[in-house]
Amino acid sequence: MNRREFARLIGLTGAGLAAKKFLPDALASHASGKNKNKKEWVWIGTDTSASPDEWKKRFEVMRNAGIDAILPEIYNSREAFYESKHLPVGEPWLETILPIAKDAGLEVHAWMWTMPCNVPAIVEKNPEWFVVNRLGESSTIKPAYVSYYKFLCPSRPEVWEFIGKTVSELSRISELDGVHLDYIRYPDVILPVGLQPKYHIVQDKEYPQYDYCYCDVCRGDFKKGTGIDPKNLDDPSSNIAWNQFRYNRVTHIVNDVLRPIVHKSGKKLTAAVFPNWKDVRQQWSHWKLDGAMPMLYARYYDEDVSWIGKETNEEVKSQKYHAPVYSGLSVGQLGDEDLSNAVLVSFASGGSGVSLFSAASMTFEKWQSMRKAVTEE
Numbered sequence: 445m446n447r448r449e450f451a452r453l454i455g456l457t458g459a460g461l462a463a464k465k466f467l468p469d470a471l472a473s474h475a476s477g478k479n480k481n482k483k484e485w486v487w488i489g490t491d492t493s494a495s496p497d498e499w500k501k502r503f504e505v506m507r508n509a510g511i512d513a514i515l516p517e518i519y520n521s522r523e524a525f526y527e528s529k530h531l532p533v534g535e536p537w538l539e540t541i542l543p544i545a546k547d548a549g550l551e552v553h554a555w556m557w558t559m560p561c562n563v564p565a566i567v568e569k570n571p572e573w574f575v576v577n578r579l580g581e582s583s584t585i586k587p588a589y590v591s592y593y594k595f596l597c598p599s600r601p602e603v604w605e606f607i608g609k610t611v612s613e614l615s616r617i618s619e620l621d622g623v624h625l626d627y628i629r630y631p632d633v634i635l636p637v638g639l640q641p642k643y644h645i646v647q648d649k650e651y652p653q654y655d656y657c658y659c660d661v662c663r664g665d666f667k668k669g670t671g672i673d674p675k676n677l678d679d680p681s682s683n684i685a686w687n688q689f690r691y692n693r694v695t696h697i698v699n700d701v702l703r704p705i706v707h708k709s710g711k712k713l714t715a716a717v718f719p720n721w722k723d724v725r726q727q728w729s730h731w732k733l734d735g736a737m738p739m740l741y742a743r744y745y746d747e748d749v750s751w752i753g754k755e756t757n758e759e760v761k762s763q764k765y766h767a768p769v770y771s772g773l774s775v776g777q778l779g780d781e782d783l784s785n786a787v788l789v790s791f792a793s794g795g796s797g798v799s800l801f802s803a804a805s806m807t808f809e810k811w812q813s814m815r816k817a818v819t820e821e
């Protein structure tokens with residue numbers, strides 16, 4: 445088998461495979477000598493095109509490279525890819541891959557978008573559920589940066605109920621191991637420095653069009669506690685109480701709304717989180733998670749592999765409830781050897797493992813490099 449065929453197998457093109465011997469020798473056996481104290485994860489973007497047989501082979505590759513758990517994207521803020529009763533359903537993809545992944549010995553944690561909501565019926569029927577910026581503009585009409593930045597307001601019980609329904613449905617799927625929250629935050633008030641040029645903007649401070657949420661409920665609740673309408677603050681970014689109020693709103697959803705639902709079913713709760721957490725109002729060091737995956741995508745921050753270690757170390761130490769930290773690595777930003785180095789740096793910095801973003805960017809060389817790093821081979 446050549447590398448081109450291998451690339452096809454693991455999903456770079458999604459085409460089928462006829463070869464009998466489908467795994468190169470270097471990845472044909474189970475990874476031996478893997479450190480039992482570490483756990484490796486991989487995010488898998490929605491992919492309904494591959495056949496069950498292809499998934500069987502892909503999962504074997506992942507398992508043999510040292511992956512323990514997969515994070516398939518089963519809700520993208522528009523459509524669900526499981527048999528949801530309250531969201532529009534694309535295809536029941538989760539139901540297809542779940543038994544195959546379990547047979548391969550992988551844990552399965554359902555990756556769902558949390559705060560953005562692009563379900564047309566919800567946007568039309570409940571525009572008041574959505575965040576409003578400091579200029580008074582709703583994200584349904586003027587979303588920041590990109591058209592899908594329609595975020596729900598974290599202060600509203602109706603929103604907690606809506607998100608809770610999705611998490612409840614997932615928690616009832618018996619074979620599933622956990623629920624993985626993505627976009628569990630506000631819109632970025634400041635984008636990572638390496639991403640600003642992409643949007644042709646300079647964010648040297650908090651600007652009002654990116655600053656949320658100034659809806660009636662948020663302003664009213666803050667005023668009740670402090671006597672201050674946040675809209676009247678000269679410099680909201682420097683008001684500690686207003687910032688903390690917003691961190692607490694998201695923390696409440698994680699710890700008090702969603703965690704009990706997931707844990708009642710005996711499943712795990714994990715989340716994809718930001719190293720620059722203040723910029724997205726996401727104080728995840730205070731979250732009661734079974735695993736946190738900080739997206740340590742160094743290039744977005746004009747940083748290198750050593751920064752991944754430094755961040756991992758600080759984040760492990762900052763966890764109020766001792767959540768295990770799995771360094772999120774952007775595979776597309778790393779060379780083959782860099783990937784190995786990033787894994788080793790994360791291990792050496794106290795991380796509980798790594799999470800790869802994403803399966804579609806993994807090549808034969810990268811899986812090999814992953815296997816080398818996680819085993820004592």
Ligand SMILES: [Zn+2]
Binds near residue numbers: 599
């Ligand atoms: Zn609000």
